[in-house]
Amino acid sequence: MELSRRDAMAALGALGVGAAALGVRERAGSGSDEGPDARVREAFVAAAEVVYPSEVSGVRGFVETFLEGRLDDGTHAEGLRAAVSDLDDAATEWYDGRFSALSPADRDRLLREIGADTAEEDPEGTTAERVRYYVVNELLLALYSSPTGGELVGIENPQGHPGGIESYRRGPEA
Numbered sequence: 523m524e525l526s527r528r529d530a531m532a533a534l535g536a537l538g539v540g541a542a543a544l545g546v547r548e549r550a551g552s553g554s555d556e557g558p559d560a561r562v563r564e565a566f567v568a569a570a571e572v573v574y575p576s577e578v579s580g581v582r583g584f585v586e587t588f589l590e591g592r593l594d595d596g597t598h599a600e601g602l603r604a605a606v607s608d609l610d611d612a613a614t615e616w617y618d619g620r621f622s623a624l625s626p627a628d629r630d631r632l633l634r635e636i637g638a639d640t641a642e643e644d645p646e647g648t649t650a651e652r653v654r655y656y657v658v659n660e661l662l663l664a665l666y667s668s669p670t671g672g673e674l675v676g677i678e679n680p681q682g683h684p685g686g687i688e689s690y691r692r693g694p695e696a
Contacts, residue, residue, distance in 0.1 A: 525580040529668035530587035536667040539591040559593050564622040565606040570661050572630045575674065578665070588664040601645050605656035608649045612636055633658070 563586050570585045593599045606621070609632075613621040616635070617628055624632065633639060637650035643659050644651035665671035 523578055523670050523674055525578055525584035525665075525668065525670050527583050527587040529670045530584045530591075530664065533588055533664045533668040533671075534591040537591075537663075539595070559589070559603070561610070561620075561622075562593065562603055562606045563589055565609060565620075566657065566661065568622040568624070568629055569609075569633070569657050570665075572626055572633065573658055573661050574665060578671075578674070584668075585661070585664070592660065601652070601656045602660070605652045609636075609653055609657065612649070 566589055567582050567585050570581045574581060589602075592602065609621045612635075613619060613624055613632055617624055617632065621629060621632065633653070636653060637648075638653040638658050641648070641650035641654040643655035645655045646652075647655075666675060
């Protein structure tokens with residue numbers, strides 16, 4: 523299934539993030555490989571390649587667009603940046619390279635080794651809990667609150683998205 527920037531905008535809309543301003547900023551030419559948050563974007567794309575199901579494509583554009591809206595949220599954005607910094611520190615210490623530079627197998631292994639796969643999410647907790655909250659859960663929230671991601675798991679109309687008149691005409695057996 524192909525994720526699109528439109529899916530990312532829909533996911534942001536479900537979270538109440540101002541997607542209209544994001545679209546204007548994107549057209550104005552904010553490049554995803556420039557600026558102070560380039561490292562955050564690369565780490566999130568690398569994590570999504572491990573966390574997202576293999577049948578999903580278009581991950582880079584989707585994640586980068588979603589992050590543009592999330593990196594505008596002051597306190598939350600600082601948490602995103604700190605979690606990526608912690609992830610990069612662990613990757614450098616254990617694998618001699620930044621998280622985004624690791625192979626997909628090593629990225630998966632690192633996320634498991636720090637405990638992000640089983641940790642409770644806590645924005646102020648341990649490294650594992652913060653990575654779970656700010657990286658893993660953020661990516662899953664983006665995916666499954668988008669129309670394409672919701673369809674992937676059988677949620678035709680993710681919360682916050684209208685389904686059109688057809689979804690209301692079908693009976694319970696559909």
